[in-house]
Amino acid sequence: MSFLHELEKYENFDFEGYFNSVTADDVKKSIGKEKPGANDMLNLLSPAAEEFLEEMAKRSHLLTMQYFGGTISLYIPLYISNYCSNGCVYCGFSAGNKIPRKMLSMEEIETEALSIKKTGIKHLLVLTGEAEEKAGFDYIKPAIELLSKHFPSISVEMFPMSTEQYAELKKCGVDGLTVYQEVNDRTIYAQVHPFGRKSDYNWRLECPERGAKAGFRLINIGALYGLGDVRKEAFFNAMHAKYLDDKYPDTEIAVSFPRINHSEGNFKPQHRLSDRSFVQFLTAFRIFLPRVGLNVSTREKADFRDNLLPLGITRMSAGSITSVGGYAESEEDDVPQFDISDNRSVTETISMIKQKGYQPVLKDWEMIK
Amino acid sequence: MNDILKIGGREFTNRLFTGTGKFRSRSLIPEMLKASGSEMITVALRRVDFDAGNENILEFIPKHITLLPNTSGARNCDEAVRIARIAREAGMGDFIKIEIITETKYLMPDNDETLKATKILAAEGFIVLPYVMPDLTYSYKLVDAGAAAVMPLGSAIGSNRGLKMKEIIEMIIENIDLPVVVDAGIGRPSQAAEAMELGADAVLVNTAISIADDPVGMGRAFSMAVQAGRLAYLARMGEESKTANASSPLTGFLR
Numbered sequence: 001m002s003f004l005h006e007l008e009k010y011e012n013f014d015f016e017g018y019f020n021s022v023t024a025d026d027v028k029k030s031i032g033k034e035k036p037g038a039n040d041m042l043n044l045l046s047p048a049a050e051e052f053l054e055e056m057a058k059r060s061h062l063l064t065m066q067y068f069g070g071t072i073s074l075y076i077p078l079y080i081s082n083y084c085s086n087g088c089v090y091c092g093f094s095a096g097n098k099i100p101r102k103m104l105s106m107e108e109i110e111t112e113a114l115s116i117k118k119t120g121i122k123h124l125l126v127l128t129g130e131a132e133e134k135a136g137f138d139y140i141k142p143a144i145e146l147l148s149k150h151f152p153s154i155s156v157e158m159f160p161m162s163t164e165q166y167a168e169l170k171k172c173g174v175d176g177l178t179v180y181q182e183v184n185d186r187t188i189y190a191q192v193h194p195f196g197r198k199s200d201y202n203w204r205l206e207c208p209e210r211g212a213k214a215g216f217r218l219i220n221i222g223a224l225y226g227l228g229d230v231r232k233e234a235f236f237n238a239m240h241a242k243y244l245d246d247k248y249p250d251t252e253i254a255v256s257f258p259r260i261n262h263s264e265g266n267f268k269p270q271h272r273l274s275d276r277s278f279v280q281f282l283t284a285f286r287i288f289l290p291r292v293g294l295n296v297s298t299r300e301k302a303d304f305r306d307n308l309l310p311l312g313i314t315r316m317s318a319g320s321i322t323s324v325g326g327y328a329e330s331e332e333d334d335v336p337q338f339d340i341s342d343n344r345s346v347t348e349t350i351s352m353i354k355q356k357g358y359q360p361v362l363k364d365w366e367m368i369k
Numbered sequence: 370m371n372d373i374l375k376i377g378g379r380e381f382t383n384r385l386f387t388g389t390g391k392f393r394s395r396s397l398i399p400e401m402l403k404a405s406g407s408e409m410i411t412v413a414l415r416r417v418d419f420d421a422g423n424e425n426i427l428e429f430i431p432k433h434i435t436l437l438p439n440t441s442g443a444r445n446c447d448e449a450v451r452i453a454r455i456a457r458e459a460g461m462g463d464f465i466k467i468e469i470i471t472e473t474k475y476l477m478p479d480n481d482e483t484l485k486a487t488k489i490l491a492a493e494g495f496i497v498l499p500y501v502m503p504d505l506t507y508s509y510k511l512v513d514a515g516a517a518a519v520m521p522l523g524s525a526i527g528s529n530r531g532l533k534m535k536e537i538i539e540m541i542i543e544n545i546d547l548p549v550v551v552d553a554g555i556g557r558p559s560q561a562a563e564a565m566e567l568g569a570d571a572v573l574v575n576t577a578i579s580i581a582d583d584p585v586g587m588g589r590a591f592s593m594a595v596q597a598g599r600l601a602y603l604a605r606m607g608e609e610s611k612t613a614n615a616s617s618p619l620t621g622f623l624r
């Protein structure tokens with residue numbers, strides 16, 4: 001059994017028919033449910049729920065306070081390599097894009113680590129493109145060993161690995177895995193991932209579970225909004241989070257809501273997640289899964305991020321640079337994976353969070369290996 | 370009144386223990402401590418950042434308060450033991466609240482792993498306060514393992530549901546010769562008072578204080594409720610009874 005089987009249950013489900021049949025009454029009931037089920041999640045994602053954003057936001061706020069209190073965990077991303085052998089049509093790092101490729105040396109990684117440490121944030125998200133032959137496990141492992149001397153909590157966002165590889169990374173100091181399915185719809189998945197290892201849908205879909213099996217403390221999943229029908233994608237993603245949350249009770253699950261913005265290659269998304277739908281989905285996730293972490297990155301604009309704070313967000317990236325390295329030294333021609341909309345420094349983000357009446361959490365784990 | 374609670378060689382006159390989690394601002398912590406008079410506060414080691422200077426959470430806790438580091442985040446005995454040792458090495462004292470949770474939905478403690486960790490840490494000289502699922506047999510084992518107190522949950526952490534485990538907690542209070550601190554689930558001052566009326570030696574309240582609109586005022590309210598409950602316990606409340614009780618004895622005529 002894996003989430004694949006869960007997904008199959010919905011293969012012939014008439015989403016459009018269901019979404020359009022949801023009434024205001026259904027939505028109200030689902031907002032107030034103590035133990036909402038899959039149908040409630042569909043109701044909360046439906047067009048009918050758009051009229052209840054304020055009610056959803058209030059409920060989401062209360063649940064978030066109850067389970068997380070007034071705290072926001074901060075993390076900072078570090079790209080160590082942008083080599084990639086995949087052809088994701090929406091990504092600036094994809095193999096077809098003629099951009100300068102870079103892979104940080106161990107010395108450079110150390111320098112970056114020292115710069116990032118100055119910000120005070122102790123959760124690091126280490127990213128690479130997906131180039132197993134160029135920046136593979138043998139490159140990543142020593143990099144993590146080095147970084148774990150400086151950061152008590154490290155998540156990785158890299159090519160999907162085996163449970164054994166994750167277990168090995170765990171020993172080196174990795175405690176979290178971020179992996180987005182990007183799009184759950186198989187047909188679209190095949191279209192936007194035309195070649196490379198990433199075109200293997202199942203291998204990716206089962207990746208979060210392999211991380212949970214390896215014993216990571218935090219698994220962060222997400223759909224990249226813009227590729228497929230947004231309601232359906234949100235629903236599948238929610239079911240995936242629920243599946244992991246139910247099956248791996250000792251693992252914290254978190255969900256991100258990345259939306260496509262401009263990237264190299266000028267991909268034009270077929271679907272759009274509006275700000276209103278973003279808020280609707282975010283609060284729906286909180287009501288459906290009260291204990292799950294909800295994560296918003298610097299892809300989102302500063303004022304939008306600020307306004308999301310009381311709505312259910314529990315994790316945020318700060319001071320992000322999405323080109324390789326860049327914290328210690330940056331070069332003119334560095335190409336980012338995607339554009340950052342919130343360019344504030346860590347210090348600015350921290351003071352914004354405090355101003356909004358929240359406590360930023362810069363450290364949430366102690367290295368105990 | 371000389372009503373002192375002794376745990377691990379320390380004396381406490383205030384029987385409300387508090388926590389540092391979930392506050393909207395750390396600066397509220399010292400104010401809450403002052404208003405409530407709480408003398409012991411629990412801190413998750415995972416959140417302590419010794420490099421953070423003024424922002425280090427320990428900077429917000431006045432020196433006369435007893436620190437109760439906790440092992441939040443530990444998923445087994447081994448992790449809890451390591452966290453405890455790190456806390457002690459970092460100068461956070463000998464008190465340790467063992468919190469081992471392998472189930473993130475209701476945050477139920479793992480009693481087996483907690484018992485193992487209690488044994489190891491007590492042998493190393495720690496003053497061990499294990500957070501446990503209430504169970505009498507198991508509490509006897511904790512006594513043997515060297516625990517300094519037993520901390521049964523009232524109901525799930527952060528649930529504010531009060532003393533759902535009341536009957537079993539009562540059994541523990543009656544039978545176990547260690548301080549019993551009701552931890553977790555207490556959402557209202559009246560529930561804290563109820564625990565104290567039952568004879569609990571103290572209560573630990575975190576979420577209900579930290580997420581209140583006014584955590585400082587709520588800290589004070591809890592403190593007063595704990596005092597009231599304690600006084601009622603000491604004054605020996607009349608037993609609850611389903612039949613009406615005449616206030617003068619019915620068999621008084623028998624000489």
Ligand code: SF4
Nearest residue numbers: 084088091093094129
């Ligand atoms: S999204 Fe990831 S895998 Fe796809 S092209 Fe970009 S870096 Fe490579």
